[in-house]
Amino acid sequence: AVLVGSFDRANLVYRILPKQDVYAQTATVLRRHAGQAAIVYCLSRADTEVMAEYLRSQKIRAAHYHAGLDADTRRRTQDDFAAEKTDVVVATVAFGMGIDRSDVRCVIHAAVPKSVEHYQQETGRAGRDGLEAECVLFYSFSDVARWEGLIDKSAAEASAPAEVAEAAKQLLRHVQRYCNAGDCRHHAISEYFGQPYERPSCGACDACLGEIEGLADATVTAQQILSCVAR
Numbered sequence: 651a652v653l654v655g656s657f658d659r660a661n662l663v664y665r666i667l668p669k670q671d672v673y674a675q676t677a678t679v680l681r682r683h684a685g686q687a688a689i690v691y692c693l694s695r696a697d698t699e700v701m702a703e704y705l706r707s708q709k710i711r712a713a714h715y716h717a718g719l720d721a722d723t724r725r726r727t728q729d730d731f732a733a734e735k736t737d738v739v740v741a742t743v744a745f746g747m748g749i750d751r752s753d754v755r756c757v758i759h760a761a762v763p764k765s766v767e768h769y770q771q772e773t774g775r776a777g778r779d780g781l782e783a784e785c786v787l788f789y790s791f792s793d794v795a796r797w798e799g800l801i802d803k804s805a806a807e808a809s810a811p812a813e814v815a816e817a818a819k820q821l822l823r824h825v826q827r828y829c830n831a832g833d834c835r836h837h838a839i840s841e842y843f844g845q846p847y848e849r850p851s852c853g854a855c856d857a858c859l860g861e862i863e864g865l866a867d868a869t870v871t872a873q874q875i876l877s878c879v880a881r
Contacts, residue, residue, distance in 0.1 A: 654845075656840075656845065657770065657839060657840055657843040657845055658836055658839065658840050658845070658847065659773075659774060659777065660836070660852070660854065661777045661780055661781060661782050661783060661854075662773060662774075662776060662777055662782075662783055662784075662785050662854065663782060663783070663784045663785065663854045663855065663859075664773070664785050664787075664835035664836065664854070664855040664856065665784065665785070665786045665787070665855070665856040665861065666786075666787045666788075666789050666829050666835070666856060667786065667787070667788055667789070667856075668788070668789060668790070669760075669761075669788035669789055669790035669792075669793070672701075672760050672761075672788050673700075673701060673704045673705075675788055676690055676701065676705070676758055676760055676788075677704070677705060677708045677710065679756065679758055679784070679786050680705070680710055680738060680756065680758070681710075682756075682784070683755045683756045683784070685737060686737065686753070686755040686756065687731070687734070687737060687738075687751055687753055687754045687755060687756075688737060688738045688739075688754065688755060688756035688757070688758065689738070689739050689740075689741065689745070689754060689756075689757050689758070689772075689775060689776075690705075690712075690738060690739070690740040690741070690757075690758045690760055691741060691742070691743065691745075691757070691758065691759050691760065691761070691763070691772055692740060692741070692742060692760045692761055693742075693760075693761035693762075693793060693796060693797070694742070695716040695717070695718045695742060697760070697761070698714040698715065698716050698740045698741055698742055699714050699716075699740075701714070701740045701760060702714035702738075702740040705738060705740065710737065710738055711735075711736055711737040711738065712736070712737070712738040712739070712740055713727045713730065713731070713736045713738070713739055713740070714727075714739075714740045714741065715727045715728075715739050715740070715741040715742070715744065715745040716741060716742045716744055716745075717742065717744040727739060728745075731751065732751055743768065743772070751778075752778040752779040753778075753779055753781075754775055754776045754777065754778065754783065755776065755777070755781075755783050755784065756776060756783060756784045756785070756786070757772060757773050757775060757776040757783070757784075757785045757786075758785075758786045758787075758788070759772070759773075759785075759786070759787040759788065760788055761788070761790075761793045761796075762787070762789060762790070762793040762794055762797065762822075762825055762826075762829065763787075763825060764797055764818070764821065764822060764825070765821035765822065765824065765825060766821070766824050766825055766828055766839065766842050767821070769787070769825065769828075770839055770843070773785040782854075787829065789829040789830075791826075794822060794825075794826060797822050798819060798822065801815050801818045801819060801822070802815055805818075824842065828842070832857055832862050833857055834847070834851065834852050834855055834857050834858050835852070835855035835856070835857060836849075836852035836854065836855055836858075837849075837852065
């Protein structure tokens with residue numbers, strides 16, 4: 651027997667916002683969940699340290715976590731988070747495996763994740779108690795470019811075939827399409843993993859909640875420019 655669970659987490663509210671001042675943006679989201687458990691994912695180790703320091707300056711109980719820290723420091727951060735001594739952990743993807751805290755109310759991606767698979771797994775650490783939780787991703791093409799550079803560097807250092815780097819970049823392009831689309835986020839994730847999404851609206855993402863600002867119709871402007879060029 652092959653048993654396949656649902657990839658959809660109906661209690662998660664997905665939002666994708668353009669990345670501007672990511673530190674202030676992150677603090678704003680976390681204030682909506684003051685005193686509650688949250689995880690902020692960053693792209694690099696240095697990013698986690700800078701973000702955690704900024705959040706502490708904003709009176710938010712935050713600690714950073716990455717694989718470059720010694721084992722005792724990592725264990726202490728995990729224990730403090732589990733014991734509710736720390737509200738927010740700012741981490742690389744090294745954090746989360748084995749963390750069984752059911753009341754995480756918010757997961758923030760301060761940078762684009764490397765694949766939809768990673769995104770689904772990392773956001774899935776929110777709301778394990780079945781209650782509503784918020785997942786916010788701050789999107790910027792510059793993060794995509796950073797990932798591509800890291801992929802190329804890693805492939806070169808490992809002397810990996812070109813197909814390996816291309817496969818990783820293809821996963822990254824799936825994330826780009828997910829971020830740029832203005833469609834239901836729950837529908838997009840379910841369909842990505844091959845599961846049909848039957849509901850016409852999830853009522854739990856920026857698209858279905860009407861929070862995405864549409865672009866103005868530029869047809870008339872384009873016609874005027876073409877007319878000007880023709881004349």
